[in-house]
Amino acid sequence: MPEIVIKNVSFSYAAQNARPALDDVSLRIAPGSFVGIVGHTGSGKSTLVSLIDGLGKPTSGQIQVGTVTVDAQSSPADLAQLRRHVGYVFQFPEQQLFAETVGQDIAFGPTNLGWSTDRVQAAVQEALKLVGLPAAFADRSPFALSGGQMRRAAIAGVLAMKPAILILDEPTAGLDAAATERLLTNVAQLHAAGTTILLITHQMDQVARYADQVVVMNQGHLVKSAPPREIFADPAFLAANHLNVPAAVAMSHQLRDAGVKIDPALSIDALADQLAAKLGGKHGEQ
Numbered sequence: 001m002p003e004i005v006i007k008n009v010s011f012s013y014a015a016q017n018a019r020p021a022l023d024d025v026s027l028r029i030a031p032g033s034f035v036g037i038v039g040h041t042g043s044g045k046s047t048l049v050s051l052i053d054g055l056g057k058p059t060s061g062q063i064q065v066g067t068v069t070v071d072a073q074s075s076p077a078d079l080a081q082l083r084r085h086v087g088y089v090f091q092f093p094e095q096q097l098f099a100e101t102v103g104q105d106i107a108f109g110p111t112n113l114g115w116s117t118d119r120v121q122a123a124v125q126e127a128l129k130l131v132g133l134p135a136a137f138a139d140r141s142p143f144a145l146s147g148g149q150m151r152r153a154a155i156a157g158v159l160a161m162k163p164a165i166l167i168l169d170e171p172t173a174g175l176d177a178a179a180t181e182r183l184l185t186n187v188a189q190l191h192a193a194g195t196t197i198l199l200i201t202h203q204m205d206q207v208a209r210y211a212d213q214v215v216v217m218n219q220g221h222l223v224k225s226a227p228p229r230e231i232f233a234d235p236a237f238l239a240a241n242h243l244n245v246p247a248a249v250a251m252s253h254q255l256r257d258a259g260v261k262i263d264p265a266l267s268i269d270a271l272a273d274q275l276a277a278k279l280g281g282k283h284g285e286q
């Protein structure tokens, strides 16, 4: 499983840009981590993950994924090497569905990797299972599915290539509560099976529930990389970085850390009571 090491990476979209999209970012992500990447709009989250996927090269600094290292001098072929390890689910991935059937769509990536027909077909079926779609959906038109099902079919196309690192850019945007829950459960299962997850989100409850490391971006800078308990425990830091963490989310995270299973239907008062009982009753004073 590859480690990700980002060393002093800066990136500008255009030389005349007053402010680089990424400014001297350094970060280490251990294999098998679940990383939540958060920050205000335009803070550099998508730019950061797109460089990890080799979609561009750093203006300065280095990105290492496993044994592959890229920098400002790297060739397109070097950048493509990064992609061997990484699957990138773009925002609204269903907009990229194009084939006549779901099966053909999912098969596109594995076929491009040069896999045999049998291996591709097995990967298609496995990917459908991973996202919880019935095997028979392989023969359906992707455009005859619900919005949530289309999203899952598109994600299956990325999973079929069996990436060791999975990037998800706001994967639940526009989904209802049930579809959100199903999708995040799938992602948690992939993580449990060893996949490194990089989740860009504005939903702090998703970070609280799943992430073991939170990367906070602000105006192209990486301002902090730490476990959620550290990030959520500092209201001044949260406010300074425009992170809206409802009290219930912060509390539910502390309870998760303390080993308590959270009932999502609990009111904030009930959560506060549980937290006080578990952690010694100090919470209400903060």
Ligand SMILES: Nc1ncnc2c1ncn2[C@@H]1O[C@H](COP(=O)(O)OP(=O)(O)OP(=O)(O)O)[C@@H](O)[C@H]1O
Pocket (backbone or CB within 6 Å): 013, 014, 021, 039, 040, 041, 042, 043, 044, 045, 046, 047, 048, 217
């Ligand atoms: N293709 C592009 N060309 C020029 N500038 C860009 C391009 N994409 C992003 N930027 C700029 O780079 C900066 C970082 O953008 P980025 O998309 O990485 O932020 P983000 O944190 O992912 O934002 P959001 O939460 O809105 O998706 C912003 O100032 C943005 O305007």
